[in-house]
Amino acid sequence: MSEQRKVHPAIPYLQDQLQKGKVSRREFMRYATLLGMSVGAATVAAQCAAPAPPAAPAEAPAEEAPAEEAPAEEAPAGAPVRGGTYTASMQLQLLDHPARLSWVEGANIVRQVGEYLTETGPDNITRPYLLDRWEASEDVKTWDLYLKQGIKFNNGDEFTADDVMFTFGEWLNPDVGSSMLGLLAYLSGMQDVEKVDDYHVRLHLQYGDIGVPEHLFHYPAIVLHRGFEGDIIKQPVGTGAFLLDEYAEGERAVFKRREDYWRNGEDGQPLPYLDELVYVSTDKDAGVAALQSGQVDNVYDPRPTDFQALKDNPDLTVRTASTSQCLLLRMRVDLEPWDDVRVRNALKMCQDRAKILQLSYFGEGELSIDAHAAPVHPAYCEKEIPAYDPEGARAMLEEYAAEKGIELPLQVTLATKNDQAEPEIAQALKELAEPAGFEIALDITEPAGYWDRWTEVDLGITSWTHRPLAVMVMPLAYTEEAIGNWNETRWTDEEFETLLREAQATLDVEARRSIMCKIEDIMQERGPIGNSYWKSVWNITNSKFQNVKAHPTAYDLLYDVWIKEG
């Protein structure tokens, strides 16, 4: 890893920016690795730049001599111990082709057997995983993927570019029906994927996109063996640290340790440390009780109420991850009264964000501005959180009402689903917006009822999932071409869209951040959404397990987890 290699022209510039404090360490790592530097090299580069690195990098992959860089949070005393079983409660459904996965629970099963080319860590930094490194051209249209050598599948075959080519072929084959096909829209087919040699694959993108490494860690993007025939349960072949022993839908999944996994632990022996993993399919409530009584060690994706019930339990460790998951208050800009920017902004001003967060999500989140860009996104531009201002909102509404010749209060209907925290947000907003002159009627249905009409309602609260980059989510919902798809507000803005396209192809951190500053301003000023907070998620695991990570999309990464008794 320490060999001198030609670095991307932007790296010295980035290093300079890091030194001047213009980019954070996280951003430096993100962009340095994005530009093809290995994490080890990037860490070194970062240390060269920063005069005195205060904290160790959040997570160094196991082969990067973790003894010196123990994760700051946990600092486990003593060397990892081998052996033991990890038991988790998680719903298990039908599972066949990993590329067709449509639920993270299934991916958590496949993830123990198979692996990804890249890995976006709990810190939202993407690193090479089965890749040794990647390199992007200046225009980010050509991507060189260099594979790690000497990795073996659990059937003894060596991992080579043929497997990567096969896997890309599955993703891009419409007959397979993978959601990767839509994500990799910049590849028009296998003619854009080139095998250079046995350990080098080159992607020729139709248009530049900086999200390639993140896309390769999308949950269905497990690398398959070249002989894969379509059912991972019948043919559990992968490079991962565990072997699938049993899979019964609705019942359980059992994994055993693999003896010849490619990564070594701190003791120089192959990982994993654990001997066995057991996932039991139970209801969440039963899972929570089982966690409290010590029958299971982890519950998949705890709900806020589970968090409340479990957070003070001395046997459990709660790890929190910030996400870009949100519950958006969204307004149809092609319908009255939301076509008037004053009405939209008046409603946005009625959000007492801290109060809404407290009432609907127990205060477990990060306050947000009214733009679909989160602080966990690397190029996020810091903005002041708008204050609750019912008087200001009332003034704007009065102006609007006078113009239209109507009387306040303005009667509107807020539609949402009874799912996560939406009813509480809706209720809080109803009260908070009353002094401003809104009379909000609530229309709350079961999730399926709302998803039936989510793009059609005038005013609604829609949940959006985590995506590692803001430029990955914005094109889905706020562009011309997304109308008829996921553009639920019908909002388009020429200036916004131009800036967004520019940001999508901009690697330079400062340049990108300054674009994001403008994008965020536009969304706050005339955008179609209000957003009170970004949800936090929790990983709640029995405290005896070390090296457990909280992941923003609840991915279970267990290859270096170990048990410390007592």
Add this chain to the structure above:
Amino acid sequence: MARFLVRSVISTIITMLLVSILLFFLIQVGSGDISVKILGVFATEEQRASYRAQLGLDAPLWQQYVDWLVGNDWRAEAKVGYPLVTAVNPQTEEEEWWADVDGQLTRWKLEEGRLSALKRQEDGSATSHLVSGAWQTDDQGREFFWGVDTKNNAVMWVRGAGAEVWVLTKAGLRKEGDGPQKYIPLRKGLLRLDPGKSLQYGRPVAVTLLPRVRNTLILAGVAFIIVMPLALLLGIIAGINQGKFLDRLISITSLGATATPEFVIGIMLILILGIWLEVFPAVAIFTSPNAIFENPTLLVLPVLTLTLIELGYVARITRASMVDVMDSAYVRTAIIKGMPYRRVVVRHAVRNALMAPITVIMLHVNWLIGGIVVVEVIFGYPGLGNYIYKAAIFGDYNAVMAAAMVTVLIAVFTRLVGDFAYTLLNPRIRYA
């Protein structure tokens, strides 16, 4: 007795048939549109209609019922013109439908307007051959062909009129040309022990249902063995001690336990014995298929919950019945003529007093098998009640029907056993 037996069996069969009809239509009415559940809410009406046709849901309800009961391969055979048989695919270990064309197992597929026959080889794989001249002409001059496709349907292709079909993949729906005009999803029917495929798990219902039935039979069996003798004993003790302290104690305790809902008792037991004192496993986590044999303590709290609920009910009925009998003239006579009290109670009183509890007990056997959803859900116990609940929430109608029929079977069977028990207990009852 033989006549009674025959009559019982016949009435049992009729009952099951009627119940199955009722259930089938109730589920059809109640479960809503399954295509929404499976395809998600973003699917269009066209996509849903196409998918429903592939599940055979476009057929009339009575037809669907007959298919469910006796299968539809015989109906499809008439269309295809060859015997339809199942063969196990050695790779997936699942049964596949094939047409037996003069000893050669064959399926067909239509691609770009050309029909090819897939001939099954010894090892389960198939070789593809183009077919010509297989098309038949109907009275409107259209060319059509009935065959078995690769997804276990008997299908009708119409030449030059390939329907666009929406095929479900995990990432969504994909449009395919050359789709069949009609589908008959092949099945053998419940009477030939094929309850169909679970839509939720994509595996045959029988495979997922049987372990659940076993688990519930164990839970219910253990609970039954503990509750019933105990309840009868307590009821009898209370009955012969009418008005005394022991009677009051048993009556009030059992009333209290029975009046408390099972979810309250269950959660209290989990919190106190499972989480706080940690004496028993809080919930039934099955880390292996045979977890209850490896660690029987998993059963303690669910059984205890069931015991507390059931105990009072049966005990109180036994007590009331016992009090009645103890007051009757023949018992008084027996006591007056100097028979030992114990003998009066055991020989004369109890036997008559058991009539009422037997009825209740037999009803409760059935409740223990199918109705303990709440207890199974609270304890995460992978049993039949939990299975029906999840299947019903998903709208997995094949699974719900199969599971419901199991409970119906148990219900009519226990009724039969109850009837026989009456004749044994009371010689005055004769079934002639």
